[in-house]
Structure formats: C-alpha cells, structure tokens
Amino acid sequence: MTVSECGRIGRVWVPGETPLYSRGVLTIDQAAYDAVVAHARRDHPDEACGVVAGPAGSDRPERIVPMLNAARSPxxxxFDPTDLLRLYQDMDARDEEPVVIxxxxxxxxxxxxxxxxxxxxxxxxxxVLVSTRECGNDEGPVEFRSFRIVEGEVTEEEVRVVPAYGASKPQPMEQQ
Amino acid sequence: MAIEVRVPTILRSLTGGEKAVPAEGASLGDVIENLETNHPGIKERLVDSGDLRRFINVYVNDEDVRFTGGLETTVSDGDAVVILPAVAGGEA
Known part of the structure; x- marks a missing residue:
C-alpha cells in the first residue's frame, strides 16, 4: 500500500517496529482530525482531551466532543465526572459510542x-494521542497516532484521514 | 421495584453482556454487595480497601456519590445507579 492509496498517515513506519498496517486502522474525516488537532494546540501546555462519538457499531468518528480537562495539567x-455522565447519557440517547478517545x-x-x-x-x-511538543499553541508539526489499548496491551494502528466518510467503504469493525 | 444499575462496557463480561441489571439494597455499599452475589467479581472492580476506586465514578440519580457519602449513599427502590470508569491518563 502506498501513502497515496491510504491517505495521510500519522507517521512513517520505522524498520524494526511492529508494522503499522498489520492490525487495525482508524479512518477519520478531515474535519474531525482538524478539530482534534486544533483543540490540542489551543489547550497547550495543558493536556487536551475529548471524544469523537459515532453511531454504535459504525466505527465512524463523526461528532467531536471536546471535554474539560478537570486536572488542568500539563x-x-x-474528564470532569459530571461532564462524563452527561456525555455518556447524551451518547446513549443518540445511540452512539465513543469511537475515538x-x-x-x-x-x-x-x-x-x-x-x-x-x-x-x-x-x-x-x-488517539496528539503531541504538541513541537508546535505548542502555534501552527507547526503535530504527531497524531492511534492505538488500541486492551487489558494493558497497546497496538498501534494506521490513521487514515479521508475527505468525507461517504466515499469510502465502511471499515470492518474490530471491537464487536 | 428494584434499583437499576447501568454497567459500563468493560464490566459487561461480568453481567452476561447486560447493559443494566437490577439490584437491591439500602445503601450503595449494599447494592454493590448484592451485585457481587449475582455477578461475582464485580465488587473488586469497584471497591478497594472499603472505598470506591479512585478511577471509578458512580452516580445515584445523576449525583456523583463522592458528594453524597460514597458507599454510604442511601438508595431506594426505583433509583438509578450509573457506573462509569473515569476517562483519564496523561504523560506523567
């Protein structure tokens, strides 16, 4: 697979690492990607956090919900516990799940x-982890990487940024 | 009428996949003991050394129990209990 086939990727695979493409993939549209990065830049030097919710079972991150970092810490x-309850009640009412955290x-x-x-x-x-160590609050390079974390085991996955979800085939679900 | 307890995804392996289960008790601590009887293993995921785990949030009728007495929070029939693991982390 070439870079042009898979869209923009989070980073380049380095020989010796687990190949990026061997396991899952996060497909995210440009608008959600940009919103996550903008939130991270805005809150630097504190850590920014939030979810991108999507229809249950779709694996499609559609609705970005920036959350308050109750720790306000670098x-x-x-997530603030009261906001957390509201978030999950809201997702339940919409039949959504937290596709991206x-x-x-x-x-x-x-x-x-x-x-x-x-x-x-x-x-x-x-x-999803975004590093603002290079760019701070400004435009500039960010790292944007995605992982599964299951029972203490971390698996990096490819990040595919697409213009919109309609054009591409739905990705197979991994978590069901 | 019982107390409805909403269970997060990560604990549903202990409730046979159920998102919500009924329980009984006069306090949150009782409810958790009652849950443990029907879903062994769940208490340990919620409680440590007699107190709620730091990264587990429990709400009774939308109130965070940290502000209402923790495990001693009173509950009665028809109340709704929600369990949500904290979403937290960081580079430290």
Whole structure:
C-alpha cells in the first residue's frame, strides 16, 4: 500500500517496529482530525482531551466532543465526572459510542504512557494521542497516532484521514 | 421495584453482556454487595480497601456519590445507579 492509496498517515513506519498496517486502522474525516488537532494546540501546555462519538457499531468518528480537562495539567487529564455522565447519557440517547478517545501529550511523544495504559477502560475505542511538543499553541508539526489499548496491551494502528466518510467503504469493525 | 444499575462496557463480561441489571439494597455499599452475589467479581472492580476506586465514578440519580457519602449513599427502590470508569491518563 502506498501513502497515496491510504491517505495521510500519522507517521512513517520505522524498520524494526511492529508494522503499522498489520492490525487495525482508524479512518477519520478531515474535519474531525482538524478539530482534534486544533483543540490540542489551543489547550497547550495543558493536556487536551475529548471524544469523537459515532453511531454504535459504525466505527465512524463523526461528532467531536471536546471535554474539560478537570486536572488542568500539563501531565495529566481526566474528564470532569459530571461532564462524563452527561456525555455518556447524551451518547446513549443518540445511540452512539465513543469511537475515538483523544488526549494530547505536550512535552513527550504521541505514545500511550504507563498511566494511559493502566487507566484505559474502553476496549472498543481508538485511543488517539496528539503531541504538541513541537508546535505548542502555534501552527507547526503535530504527531497524531492511534492505538488500541486492551487489558494493558497497546497496538498501534494506521490513521487514515479521508475527505468525507461517504466515499469510502465502511471499515470492518474490530471491537464487536 | 428494584434499583437499576447501568454497567459500563468493560464490566459487561461480568453481567452476561447486560447493559443494566437490577439490584437491591439500602445503601450503595449494599447494592454493590448484592451485585457481587449475582455477578461475582464485580465488587473488586469497584471497591478497594472499603472505598470506591479512585478511577471509578458512580452516580445515584445523576449525583456523583463522592458528594453524597460514597458507599454510604442511601438508595431506594426505583433509583438509578450509573457506573462509569473515569476517562483519564496523561504523560506523567
């Protein structure tokens, strides 16, 4: 597969690593991708966090919901517990699920930390990490990477940014 | 009428896949003991050393129980209990 076939990817595979394309894929449209990155830049140097919800079973992240980082910290994030309840009630009412759970790292790479791994409790979600260590609040390079985190095991997946969801075939579900 | 407990995805392996299960009790602690009887293993995921786990949120009728007495929060028939794991992490 070439880069032009799969769209923009989060990063380049380095020999010796688990091949990026060997397992899952996150397909996300440009608007949602841009909104996640913009949120991460805006909240730098604190960690930004949120979800991109989508119809249950669709694996399609459609509705970005930026969340307040109750910790307001450069090294920790936590959804405010009251907002968390409202978010899940809202998703339930819309028959949605958290397709993407995202947060930023502001001084380190976009890879799950030990804290991220031990606290990950949505095995069906794509955990997206954005690193703003290079760009800060400004335009500039960001890392945007996606992972599955299931029972402490981290699996990186390809990130495919598409102009819109309509044109491409739905991706097979992994979490069902 | 019982108390309805909504169970997050990650704990549904303990409730036979059910999103919501009935339970009984006069306090949240009782409800969790009652859940443990019917769904063994669930208590350990919610409680540690006699208190709610730090990264588990429980709500009774939409109120975060951290502000209403924790495991001693009173409940009665018809109440709705929601369990949600925290969404948290970070590079530290």
């Amino acid at each position: 090294t920790f994030y936590e 995202y947060h930023s790292h502001t001084a380190t790479e976009a890879y799950p930390s030990r804290t991220d791994i031990s606290l990950a409790q949505e095995p069906g979600a794509h955990y």
